[in-house]
Amino acid sequence: MKPALPKGTRDFLPLQVARRKYIFNTIEKTFVKYGFLPIETPAMESLSTLTGKYGEEGDRLLFKILNNGDFLAGADSEALEARDSQKLIQSISKRGLRYDLTVPFARFVVMNQNEIQFPFKRYQIQPVWRADRPQKGRYQEFYQCDVDVIGSDSLMYEAELVSIYSEVFASLGIEVEIKINNRKLLFGIAECLGIEDKFVDMTVALDKLDKISEAQVVEELKGRGIEESITIEAISLIKSDNLKDFTEKFANSETGVKGVEELLKVMDYCKRIGIKDLIFDPSLARGLGYYTGCIFEVVLKKEKYHHISMGSLGGGGRYDDLTDIFGLNDMSGVGISFGAERIYDVLSELGLFPQDVEEMPSAIFLAMDDQSHEMAFDWTMKLRKIGISIDIYPEPAKFKKQMKYANARNFKFALIVGEQERNEGKVALKDLDTGNQELMDFEMLRRKLQK
RNA sequence: GAGGGUAUAGCUCAGUAGGUUAGAGCAUCAGAUUGUGGUUCUGAGGGCCGUCGGUUCGAAUCCGAUUAUCCUCCCCA
Numbered sequence: 269m270k271p272a273l274p275k276g277t278r279d280f281l282p283l284q285v286a287r288r289k290y291i292f293n294t295i296e297k298t299f300v301k302y303g304f305l306p307i308e309t310p311a312m313e314s315l316s317t318l319t320g321k322y323g324e325e326g327d328r329l330l331f332k333i334l335n336n337g338d339f340l341a342g343a344d345s346e347a348l349e350a351r352d353s354q355k356l357i358q359s360i361s362k363r364g365l366r367y368d369l370t371v372p373f374a375r376f377v378v379m380n381q382n383e384i385q386f387p388f389k390r391y392q393i394q395p396v397w398r399a400d401r402p403q404k405g406r407y408q409e410f411y412q413c414d415v416d417v418i419g420s421d422s423l424m425y426e427a428e429l430v431s432i433y434s435e436v437f438a439s440l441g442i443e444v445e446i447k448i449n450n451r452k453l454l455f456g457i458a459e460c461l462g463i464e465d466k467f468v469d470m471t472v473a474l475d476k477l478d479k480i481s482e483a484q485v486v487e488e489l490k491g492r493g494i495e496e497s498i499t500i501e502a503i504s505l506i507k508s509d510n511l512k513d514f515t516e517k518f519a520n521s522e523t524g525v526k527g528v529e530e531l532l533k534v535m536d537y538c539k540r541i542g543i544k545d546l547i548f549d550p551s552l553a554r555g556l557g558y559y560t561g562c563i564f565e566v567v568l569k570k571e572k573y574h575h576i577s578m579g580s581l582g583g584g585g586r587y588d589d590l591t592d593i594f595g596l597n598d599m600s601g602v603g604i605s606f607g608a609e610r611i612y613d614v615l616s617e618l619g620l621f622p623q624d625v626e627e628m629p630s631a632i633f634l635a636m637d638d639q640s641h642e643m644a645f646d647w648t649m650k651l652r653k654i655g656i657s658i659d660i661y662p663e664p665a666k667f668k669k670q671m672k673y674a675n676a677r678n679f680k681f682a683l684i685v686g687e688q689e690r691n692e693g694k695v696a697l698k699d700l701d702t703g704n705q706e707l708m709d710f711e712m713l714r715r716k717l718q719k
Numbered sequence: 720g721a722g723g724g725u726a727u728a729g730c731u732c733a734g735u736a737g738g739u740u741a742g743a744g745c746a747u748c749a750g751a752u753u754g755u756g757g758u759u760c761u762g763a764g765g766g767c768c769g770u771c772g773g774u775u776c777g778a779a780u781c782c783g784a785u786u787a788u789c790c791u792c793c794c795c796a
Contacts, residue, residue, distance in 0.1 A: 270769085275788060325794065328720090368796090396796085401720090403790055410796065579796070607796035636754055671756035686754055700756070 276400070276408025286625040288411075291440070291608050291615070292393055295413045298436050299391040302428055304415050307390045309372040311397075315357075315364045321371045321593075329398045331365040331408075332357055365397040369414040370558075370590070370603065377418055378594040386419030386599075393608075405578065405613055416603025418591070423530060426562045426586065427537030429604045433566055433582065434543050440611065441620045443569040444581065446545050449552040450531050450562050451585070453514060456524015457505050457550075460517055461498050470494065474506060475553035506550035511535075514550075527561075534562055545569070554585060561586030564604055568614065578614055582606045631697070631717060632679045633660035634670040636686030644685045647695070647710060656717050675700060683713070 273279065280288065296306075312333060319327055335342070339360045347355035366372050369392045377388065393413045402408055415432065417425045430446055437444045454474075458467040469492040473485050482503055489499045505517065511528055518524030531548065538546050554563045563585035568578055584604030591599045615621050633648055635641035641664045648660040659679070661670045674682045684696040684705075695713060698705045708716065 272787075329794090398795080400795075401790095402788090403792095406795075412796065582796080605796070610796060634755090666752095667754055668752080668756075673756090675756040682756080684755075688754085696755095698755075703755085705755085 274408070276402035276406075278407065278409075283626055286627065287615070287621050288608070288612060290621065290625045291611055292411075292413065294439050295436050295606055295608070296391070296393060298432050298439070299415050302389075302415075302432055304389040304391040304417075307373075307376060307392055308394060309366070309369070309376055309392070311365055311395070312363045313366050313372055313375070315362055317375050318364050318367055318371060322367055326367060329400050330367055331397045331399050332361040333363040333365065335360055335362060367398055368396050369394060369412050369605070370416070373414070373416060373418075373603075374590045375594055377599065378591050378596045381596060387417050387422075387425075388419055389415075389417045391415040405610055407609060411608045413606040413608055414603060415605075416601055418599055418601035418603075421586075421588075421600040423533045423562075424537060425602050426530075426534040427541070429584065429602065430534070430538050430543060430546055430564065431541060433564070433604065434545060436606065437566070437581075440615060442581075442611070442614060442618070443572050444545060444566050445547050445569050446543075447547050447549040447552045447565045447567065448531065448534065448562060449549055450527040451559050452523045452527030452561060453531065453550065454527075454553060456514070456518045456521040456527055457502055459521040459524060461502055463494055463498060466492060466494055470502060471553035473499075474502065474551055477503070477506075477551050508550065509548055511548060530561060554583060558587040558590055559585040560588040561600075562602070573614075573618075576614065576617060578610055580607065581610050581614065628678075629657040629659045630679065631658055631681035631683050632674050632677070633658070633683045633685065633695070634667070634674060635661065635664040636667065636684075637664050640664060640685040640687065640690050643690055644683070644695070647683075647713075650710070651714065651717065654714070654718075656714070658717065 299306075315330075315332060318330055322329070340348075342359055344356055344359035347359065373390065373392065377384070391414065393411060395409055395411050397409050399408060400406065415429065417428075430448070433444070433446050451471075454471050455464065455467055458464045458470055463470060466489075469489065473488050473492075476488075477485060482500075485503065486496050486499045490496060505514075508514070511531055514528050515525060518528065535546065535548065552563060552565055554565065564583055565580045566582040567580050568576060582605055584602070586600065586602040588600050589597075590601055591597075633644035635644045644660055648658055651658045661673060671682065679700060682698045682700055684698055689695050689707065692707065694707045694709050696705050697708050697713065697716065
């Protein structure tokens with residue numbers, strides 16, 4: 269049979285794995301420094317945990333797992349007869365693959381509330397799955413790196429998370445803008461324009477302003493029943509980057525004022541710790557429905573990387589009612605996520621990966637004959653026992669072949685053992701860059717490889 | 720959900736206006752070379768040309784369908 273991967277999935281070569289680990293490690297190190305603790309949740313969740321949490325579109329993109337055994341025995345025969353897939357699913361699939369890490373986290377918090385201490389600071393780096401149509405930089409299986417704190421409404425945490433963004437991207441060598449806005453401020457705008465019932469439509473459309481023209485936004489909102497004059501007013505409002513302007517406008521919107529206050533507080537925290545790249549952007553909306561307070565998004569610094577087109581490298585925000593649906597109230601939380609796959613693409617395009625991400629032994633034994641191979645094997649194992657990473661060619665094959673292998677795998681040294689070396693109880697250490705060779709006994713070799 | 724591209728050797732891809740036996744590079748193996756690679760030369764193996772159907776004396780090539788995959792829009796990480 270012909271081997272193939274399901275669409276939107278990838279294999280990773282050793283170098284790619286090493287580079288991905290470098291990203292994950294950089295992110296994780298920062299999370300740990302800020303006092304976040306790791307958790308893991310299963311790849312599968314009950315379908316009921318997942319459905320209805322991501323909107324209509326999200327439900328469509330959920331991977332459903334077919335029930336085991338005779339799944340048709342329990343199938344809804346009416347739905348089956350009517351060929352109603354949507355309805356049939358409930359009776360033939362009770363599990364699905366997780367779509368993000370936030371909803372499983374909410375479930376986790378509710379189920380483990382007696383085991384954890386609030387405010388609970390957790391991070392989670394695991395793959396998620398979406399049955400989306402794949403394209404560049406977008407896959408059906410990809411990793412998310414989430415960091416959330418739940419059980420506190422302190423705005424200090426917003427500042428901590430901004431600081432984490434700032435630190436992680438700085439250590440990766442990428443210059444970014446961290447955009448911040450507040451859903452309450454957006455609601456305030458809707459309120460003073462008298463369209464609070466169309467709040468979601470408004471934000472979704474305004475969010476597209478950097479991609480489509482104002483006229484198109486007006487058009488889109490007209491289709492959703494918002495008058496042109498109101499949309500134009502809304503657009504002019506969010507063009508302002510001065511927070512104080514909003515305070516005046518929000519005379520009739522308590523929520524709007526609250527949003528401005530929250531933003532000022534967070535930005536004040538960030539100023540204290542010297543964060544420069546935080547930018548207030550009132551057009552930032554974020555699609556996900558559960559956000560209620562500050563929202564964030566990270567993008568490449570435009571003036572620096574105008575040649576690279578890449579969506580956001582991360583995003584997040586505050587949510588007040590996430591655990592509510594699972595029966596736990598009064599649990600405000602705030603969290604952000606890193607788009608590791610996109611970060612990978614950016615680092616790779618900019619050539620910003622360190623040279624030495626791949627961890628491998630510096631030397632490999634090559635033997636000329638059976639007896640030498642035995643000696644090389646003994647030395648190999650002795651070195652490994654004292655913690656030195658080392659490799660050996662599996663048989664005394666043709667020497668040229670062994671050299672080729674050592675070279676192709678990028679070893680720094682070849683340790684050559686033939687009759688001559690063996691008789692002296694030594695090996696020849698050949699530097700594969702310079703071609704220089706040096707005879708060494710075991711002790712010399714140990715010292716050479718140990719540093 | 721809408722649109723576009725691609726499908727030929729293990730891998731990356733050529734294949735001209737339909738015409739005998741479908742090619743290259745890389746990889747693999749063997750030899751020139753019984754202990755020195757990254758950069759030598761020679762040779763070998765390996766293909767129902769995605770699948771089904773149609774046009775034709777004749778199809779990898781043209782047409783239709785189908786499947787798979789990549790990409791663009793929507794949305795997202």
